[in-house]
Amino acid sequence: TQLLEQSPQFLSIQEGENLTVYCNSSSVFSSLQWYRQEPGEGPVLLVTVVTGGEVKKLKRLTFQFGDARKDSSLHITAAQTGDTGLYLCAGAQGYSTLTFGKGTMLLVSP
Amino acid sequence: DADVTQTPRNRITKTGKRIMLECSQTKGHDRMYWYRQDPGLGLRLIYYSFDVKDINKGEISDGYSVSRQAQAKFSLSLESAIPNQTALYFCATSAGDLRETQYFGPGTRLLVL
Numbered sequence: 049t050q051l052l053e054q055s056p057q058f059l060s061i062q063e064g065e066n067l068t069v070y071c072n073s074s075s076v077f078s079s080l081q082w083y084r085q086e087p088g089e090g091p092v093l094l095v096t097v098v099t100g101g102e103v104k105k106l107k108r109l110t111f112q113f114g115d116a117r118k119d120s121s122l123h124i125t126a127a128q129t130g131d132t133g134l135y136l137c138a139g140a141q142g143y144s145t146l147t148f149g150k151g152t153m154l155l156v157s158p
Numbered sequence: 159d160a161d162v163t164q165t166p167r168n169r170i171t172k173t174g175k176r177i178m179l180e181c182s183q184t185k186g187h188d189r190m191y192w193y194r195q196d197p198g199l200g201l202r203l204i205y206y207s208f209d210v211k212d213i214n215k216g217e218i219s220d221g222y223s224v225s226r227q228a229q230a231k232f233s234l235s236l237e238s239a240i241p242n243q244t245a246l247y248f249c250a251t252s253a254g255d256l257r258e259t260q261y262f263g264p265g266t267r268l269l270v271l
Contacts, residue, residue: 057198078256079256079257081259081260083260088264088265089264089265090162090248090250090262090263090264090265091201091248091260091262092262093259093260093261096257096259098257136200136201138201138260140256140257143255143256144206144214144256145191145203145206145216145256146203146256146260148193148200148201148202149200150198150199150200151200
């Protein structure tokens, strides 16, 4: 099983702060996805990145896929309480299934 | 209405009991998945199906079985539940290859006593 390591495991910040979470592996992925999961709900896709070095922006969220397609980062600018949730990265190898990281739990306080 | 529904949403059962978790989707997707989520362990794949006649084991299939009754329905069974199967279970669907979105249901919280 190819592992995806996410860091930090838990992050507690104040509203308005910036933060970055990481998703790292020793394996190459053909694509990588980021999901957000809120309490009592299933994960919801935020973005898919497929090209090494790719950067995608979703409002205050910036996603980057590493040049070697082994790692990814998610940067949030001016965090809001609505950003609170579990952030999961998931990598694709081959054609069948995704490998999920263990997640980063983000708590944004007012 | 939700695209992916799971029943029941919560279930308490006893060790040794047989239990079935059901998943239905209205997205018309061929691919369906069952995952379990445990604190600190993330999402782990139990079984997946790419069409009605295709069933595949995932990372942690021991103790579980599945049935794909129709394109829209994919059930997960615990033949003889044990306490370490206590977890949050998610069903998901996708349209095609792994760059496509996986749409998750709301989850079933299972407690095995």
